[in-house]
Amino acid sequence: MAIQLQEFAEQVLFGTSIEAKLSFPREEIIDTRPGDPIVTPRQLTRPQHLLLRDDGVRAKHPSQAKLVDEKERGKLLHFFGNHELLATELMALAILKFPDAPASFRRGLLETLKDEQIHTRLYMHRMEQCGVEFGELPLNDYFWKSVSSMEDPLDYVTRLSLTFEQANLDYSREYGKVFNTVGDSGTAKILNKIYQDEIEHVGFGLKWFRHWKASGKTDWEAYRERLVFPLSPARAKGNDFNAAGRLEAGLDQGFIQDLKIFQQSRGRTPNVLWFNPQAEQCAASNRVVAHPKVSQQLQSDLAFLPAYLSRQDDVLIMTQPPSAEFLRRIQDYGFHLPEIHVSARSADGGGERAPDLKRKLGELRPWAWSPDSRAFFEHCLPHVARPRAHDALWNESLRALYSKAWSAQWGQTFAADHHALDWVAPDSIYGHAVHNFEELTAARKHFAEGGYPHIVFKVPFATAAHGNRCLLADEALSPELCKWLETAWQQQSSVVVEPWLERVFDFSVQYEMSAEGLKHIGYARMVNNPRGQFQGILTNALCKGLAPKLVRFLMQREPEQGRPRVFHHFETSLAHKLEAALHAAQFRGPIGVDALLFRDHSGQLQIKSVVEINPRFTMGRVALELESHNAPRSVGYFQIMTRSQLRKTGSRDFKQWAAQLTSTHPVQVSARAQPQIRSGSFPLNDPTTAQQFLAVYHVRESIHDLLQEISQ
Structure with a gap:
C-alpha cells in the first residue's frame, strides 16, 4: 500500500508529536495527487514543549571554551537539533506550497527531508546522553521566519539550500573539529555525517537554482538579487570558511570568492563610516565647500581607510568599491571586511550623500563631524538607534575645537596648571593667536626673550603642519610672507605663532569621547619631517630603537604612580581636563592629541603635552x-x-x-x-x-x- 507525498508532508508539518514529525513511512511514497497549494500557517504546529518562542527570549549559545563540559555540549546540540527539525518542517511546507513544481524537484525535497529527520534524531539522542532534553531551552524562530514566507521554489532553494544549508558547510565542519578537540568523537562523527549530507543538499539546491534563475545573470548576481533583507549572503557562511566543501557541492570559484569577501550585519545594528579628510576646510568656512582636485583625490583614493577602524558588521560608504582581489588579500591577512555601499548623488546634484540603507543604524562615524559630514548623513539621522540633535553634530563650540588657536590656548592653560613638573614644558612655549603685524612682533619678541628665537606660523584651520611658515631669528618678513599673513588674517582672522622647538620624539595620544566619558585608546609613535609634517607611524614600537636617554625619560616612574609618569600624565591629568572641555562642547567621537619631546634652550628634555588637538579620527x-x-x-x-x-x-x-x-x-x-x-x-x-x-x-x-x- 502506498502513501501520497502530500499526506506525508502534512503529517510532518502539522504533526502534534515529535514522533509524527520524525517518522518516515515504510510504505512507498507516491505523488499522484499533489493537491492545491497551501498558505503558510501563521503558527507552526508542534508539541507544547517544542513551540517556537516569538517573544524575543533566547537561550544562550555556549562558547567553544565551555564545550569541555558535557552539559554545555548538550545545550549546543539543542540549538542544532532545533535547526534540523525546522529544516524538516520547511521542506514539508515547500512540498505543500508548490504542488506544481517539477516531480523530480519534489522527489528531491522528500529525500532531503528524510535526511533532516535522521539528523534531528541523531542530535536528540546525543543531547539526551549529555543530560539535556529537547525543548528544555527556548527555541528560536528566526530560521522559520526567514524561509517560510517563500513565494516560489526558487525562493526555497535560495534561502534554505544556498543560504542556511550552505552555512552549515562551515558550521558542521568547524564544530566537528571542536568536538574532536574536547574528546567527544561520537558527536564529531554525527557532525561529519551531517557535513557530507549538506554537500549533497547544497548541490541539489544549486542545480534547481541554476534552472530557475534569471537568464544572463551569474550565480552570484542572481543569488544576491533574490535574497530579501534582512537575509543576505552573510548568512550563507560561518566563521571557518570552507571553500573546498563548496567546490564539492558544485559552486563555482567566482561565487565562492565573492561570498568569502561579502559582509553584512547578521543582527548587530551597524555603525556607518565615511572618509571626509577635508573637514578642517569646511570647519573654517562653517559650510560645505568645494574641495580642490587634489583634496577630492585624497578622499577618493583613501576612502577605504575607515575599514580598519570598523567592527564586525559595520558599513563603509565609498564612491567606488575596491576590487574583489584587493578585498580577498586584506581578508587573508586577518582583517575583517565591512559591508561596503556606494555613495549616492544629492537630489539637487550638489554632491555626494549617504545611500538609503533602509534599516536601523547604530552610530554614524564619519572621519570627522563637520558641515560636509552632517549634510552627507542628513537623511540617515531618522534611522539612527540613538539619534542626536542636528546642533549636537555641528555647532560653534565644535567648530572651535578644530582651531589650532583653541588647541594652543587650551594647552597653555593646561601647562600652567602643571608648572610644578619640571619635565613638562611651561605655558610660555605655547602659541599665541595674533591678528595683525603689531601682535606678531610682540609674540616674536616674547619667544626670543624666552630662549626661542625661531618661530613658526600656523593657520588655525588646516590639517597637521600643512600651510605652516617658518621665520628664523633676525630674519625679516619677506613680501611673500607678508602677503601670506594678510591672506590668512583675511580668511581666518588670526594666525597662531609659536616657537620652533628642537623636537626629538613625536607621538599622538588617541581617545574616544562618549556619553560615559573620555576613554584612553593608546599611543602612536609618529615619524614627522623637520617641519613637523606627517611621514608615517611606527606600530608596536613606542620605545623600540630609541636612545637609552629617551627611553629612561619616557619610562621613568614616580614613587606613588603605577604607570610611567608620562603615560600617567596623559591618562589621568590631561584626560580629565580634556573630558570636561569636550563635554561642554557636546563633542562625541574620536579625538587625537599630538604631543612631542623636545630639548629646551638649556638642552634639557621636556614634553609639550599639546601640539594640536584633532577632534576626529586620525x-x-x-x-x-x-x-x-x-x-x-x-x-x-x-x-x-x-x-x-x-x-x-x-x-x-x-x-x-x-x-x-x-x-x-x-x-x-x-x-x-x-x-x-x-x-x-x-x-x-x-x-x-x-x-x-x-x-x-x-x-x-x-x-x-x-x-x-x-x-x-
Missing part, C-alpha cells in the same frame, strides 16, 4: 588598529605614499609599484585561528584605482631593519 588611530594585527614581536610602519614619491621609484603606476613591493616583501602570516602578520608589505587601499595616494603597511620582525628601510 592616522594615529588607524595605526593603532593596524598594530593589533601585528604578531607580538613584529613592528610596523604605516605610511601614505604620494604620486611624487612614486615617480622617484620608476614605476609607471601604483599597481606596478605595489606588485613589486609585495613580491619583494611577501606577507607572512602566523598560523592561528586569527591570523597575525609577522612580516611583509602591502597596500591598504586598492592600488589598481589609486591615482595620487596609496596607504601602505610594512611589517618586520626587527625594529632595526624597519628603521633602516625608512631612512633610505
